[in-house]
Amino acid sequence: MPPTHYGHRHFENWSYILQVRCSISFGICTVLCAIFCVAARAQAPSEFRQIFDNQDVLRYEEGASMYLDLLQQASEPPLSEELQQHLQLLKLITPATGPVRSSLNALQKEDGGPADVTTLIRWWNQQDPMPTTFANERIIEHLSRTYYALHHYGHARSEFGVDDRGEILIRLGWPDTQTEVKLKNAGLYLRPIEYTLPRNEFWVYRRIHQDAHYFFIYQSKRHGYKMGTVEDLIPNRFRTRQEDAPVLLRWLDEIYQQLSIEHEHYGPLFDTVTNYVSTGYSDGTRPFYFTKQILRDARILDDFQQNSRNENVPVSDTEVARSPVPLIPEVRWARFLEPEGTTRLDISWAVDPKSLRPGRRVTRHFRRSGAQPTEDFLLTAYLIMRDDFFLPSNLRLRQYHLKEGVNSPFAPRTWVTRGLSGSTNVALQWEYSWTHLDSLNNLLPSAKLGFSVQTLDSIHALNGEGRILEMSDILLTELDEESLPNRSAPVTAPYWDSENPLGIYFEIYFLRFNDQEQTSYTVAYEIQNIDGTREPTISTSTPYNSASTTVKEHIVLDLSAWQQPHQVAITVKVTDDTSGATVERSTLLQLNTR
Template sequence: MGRWQFAGALVALLLAAGKVKGQSQDSLQLVQAFQAYQTGRYEVAAAILQPLFEEQPVFQIRPIEGSVAYWLGAAYQAQGAIEEALNTWQQGVHSALTQGAVDVLATDAYVETVFRQACSERFAEAALFYELLLRIAGTPMLSDELQRLRRHVARMIFLLPDVLQQRIWTRERRFLPDAGARLMQWWAQQDPLPATPLNERIVEHLQRVAYAEQHYASDRTESGLDERGIVYVRLGPPSRIKKLDFYSRELQEALRRLRRSSGNALIVSESDFAPGELWLYDRSVPGGPYYFLFVYDGNMYRQGGVLDLIPPHLRVGLDGDTGRGGAKIDVLLEVLRAVYRQLAPYHLDFSDRYIRVDNYLGQLEEIRIQLERNIGGELYTQDKRSDNSALVQQEGTPFTTEGTPDVFLRSLLAETEREDALNRAEMAARIPRQQSRWLDQKPRLPVVARVARFLRSDGFTENLIYWAAPVGALLQDLEDSEKPGDFLIDLQVVRQKTDYRVAYRTSQLYRIPSRLSEQGPVIPTRSVTVPADTGVYHIALQWDQYTLAQREGKWQAGEHLKTSVARFDSLRALRADPAVLEMSDLLPLWYDPSASDTLPGRPYPFTRLSPDVPLALYFEVYHLSFGPDDRTRYEVAYEVRRREDGGLLRRDREVQTRSSTVYEGTSRTAREYVVLDLRAWERAKDLEVVVRVRDLVSGQEVSRSIRFEVVRS
């Protein structure tokens, strides 16, 4: 008797014995429906459950795990009524939420089915339901509920940094108390479009999981996926998949040739070769291009090396001094040539080794032909050594450049094992844990942005976000017929708390005129201010470019064209304590002494600059101390650290320039700027500017820094 049948029988016995108090009729109906479901009578189960569902969708009894809503949905699903099943689970989840609970089984079933069936109109709600499941990780739940939650986490845990993985669960897969909060915080960080209520990265993840479950499943892993499925969930679909079939016509012909020439009786059949797949990722994924080699080990596909593709019986007993060992060496050389022949077009790691083994076997064939010509017939060897080994040791016969076949083979196998291990280690360090391609669905608007924090008089921090974009980027990828007169850029700004919950939203609309080229190569710098609380916070930005359309006499957003996003994580509010010297961030300016506003120029958001840019750095100092004369006295020092081109055949060199000035004032807040003449640093590749302020009255010191890449004009 299975676990579920046993549960149904136990509940029936408890009811008969009067051990289940209250709602006995509902309990009996649930047991009857449960037993009908277990025996495949799904219509009967649905008919029994439907009236009970209308009254109490979340009703359930122990030891049956699952609510009325879950089992009714399961009965509908078993009959192929997917929409009815989804609607039932959806209502059950919402009913449980009104009672402050999460119906784990119904929630899990809804999420799994929505993405398995690709019900795109339900993706948004399914993603929210997925978050419900993760939030309760670490809280008490029934065994079947825990099993389903573990499966979801097992399908994403490999995306997380190692340190975070250790804070989710133990080695025994027991969730730690705050696992749910940590999982939700990590997912919030991955949100590619922070201005939308939906976390699109979760949708992308669940789509990948559903595909991997259908194509790369394994019943031997906690996640239910083999190692191909894990890579698919991490990085998405590869650029190319090459299914490997080494038992080719070339190999079969080579083996027949060996049998004819030496009587080699070693048989190699197609079934001796493990199935393999080569996955290729191009440069669209950071760190690319790179490859994954998967080999079927009899149970599942695992990531492996070239030697894992070789039939096991060929990898042992490679003794060139025995007849069978020599025969294996001859066959293995041909097998390696066949393996590398298939792999060679896809990576230099393989092509170099293919050339080596092919050249070696080619030399052996030339020696064979020469000897047969000398003796006037086919060459047969009667000793116990490898035919090829005997071949290259015939008296008066020229040696190959790499020695006898057993020597060459040992060298090649050692090189293969060593290079494969090095390549796997290198790729493991280079390949990202996970890669989202959600933003690849729309053309990107290359916006550049910076943020500078300032302290307001009320003690709160204000964030000045300033940004710009190249003019040409607005028109790029658009056909002439599609280029509108004006554009509309919608900027959405979200400030998030330490745990990435949304604390503040604001938006700005910018109308970008059609005659942009007359204003310069970039959109004039725009800015927006965002207030912040104390402590650590995060700011996410999203720009959306639209055509500007006129409808019913009003201008409004038309077709959506491009998107850009930026994040500033782990910002810390400036210190409001008046006893502690504090300083704003450095605000780079395109210096203009004639500027009429409070700043001597306009903000410069770019990370690159040329020597002809008139650069100034504006900053504010807070909480200066008064001296005995009721005046402040402070020193401003700046240091420019730059890396200069050392010229041909010389290393780059690090150069530092320092300067300082002492100021006095009558206010505890100072507003200063320094102007940098970059023309003196024409050979610089990049530079870092550090500004230090020392309060000469209190002795306190504070500093800020900023970096740039220097380009020629």
């Protein structure tokens, strides 16, 4: 074979070897890059974990931002162990059904996509309790609770990495009261060592609901603390031996006494036991059978309480927006069409100044903090427009000086927002405080006494295209001097005295002309009781004619026929007699009687 051929083959072999080596090198580089990328992705979560582990309060806002960055990676498998853990923990504070839970499940299975991540981020933005700040205080609160629970109530065998105490802490925060049931009477300890109370904790959340109380009992190292009942405190052998019944009675008397002090749920049980013990078993029932009966009654009460708790206690609760003095503005809103076809949103609100008076305890608290009480208040109102991700896109602010304090007159105010289309998210925030003057005699807040937020999500714009009959929302009003609905005096309260006539204002758009170049329409209204009691429904209808396709209507309702307090639905239905099209709007109102 010619040397040139050998040389050519020699060159080809070297080329092949180089290709193989380059491919191997490229593969190694790719693997190393992937490792470094994974390490880089894990770096930020480790940093925010350290922020909350060290309780570095000044960096909590930064840590919350890192947490959201971590969630953004949830659609890019494989997911880190830390990310999987945070997705799992979100199940504790989100509804059991719905789009958020569906997205969580998909992301945990690594089947989710960017849309599922968006669902989580939007949900978190919706939870922001203070829309006027840059931070999401609810995320900060959640992470603070989470890492405290992982450190103090951690349990590796649990699906959430914490025992039952940790789950409740992440959901509801720290309890108002926390106690342990102990056998304080030394005589009760004269038993073998197995007859002792296990470690336990009783948590009560009165600020949330009277049913929000939880009894945790230590099971073992394997199972940790579990939610239980008084019966779980008693060793099984102790409950089943007849000779131990007199001592068991003394145990139950002591246990129920301590628990009844903390919560009224245990009051009837304590009364029953202590009465039986104090009368010396005079009712003829042997102690053994009495203990059986009282534990059976306790099970029934506990089952009932658990069902009630599931209905009344929210999935999660935040303490961020808890106001020292309750501030509950009354809010109603209505949409109207503008001439160019966009929607105007009128949000009317009012506050009763008499409800702003702080109690003595709150006043003492602020005095100790260095605040100086004053007779007047500064009320600050915010309107925050939020985008599709529920992030603030526009903010407006107004301040009102209540010079006479709780005796200051305060008429309803209205925020007017124009040019709306599609769907709109709105947040309303109020703050009120004592006031003081600075060196330039400017009025400044002294101590924030009250705080409140209300959200109006997914308010849809009216149809301004002109193809279909459209109608504004119902605006409830007081009457003017001529006994006509006064648009400048909107009713913001959820209730109304039935002895006073009520004004209704609304607008109708895009009526059709008939052959006489007139519009003809019928307005029907109905007032119907919706709280289940028997009360006659009030309804009537009236035909109208107009020379315009847009009309403004008002009705004065006489509600004196309602003799009992009721929750009612007020419905107005408009029929275009020319086209046959109909449209209706409803609003709810609590009718009170004197």
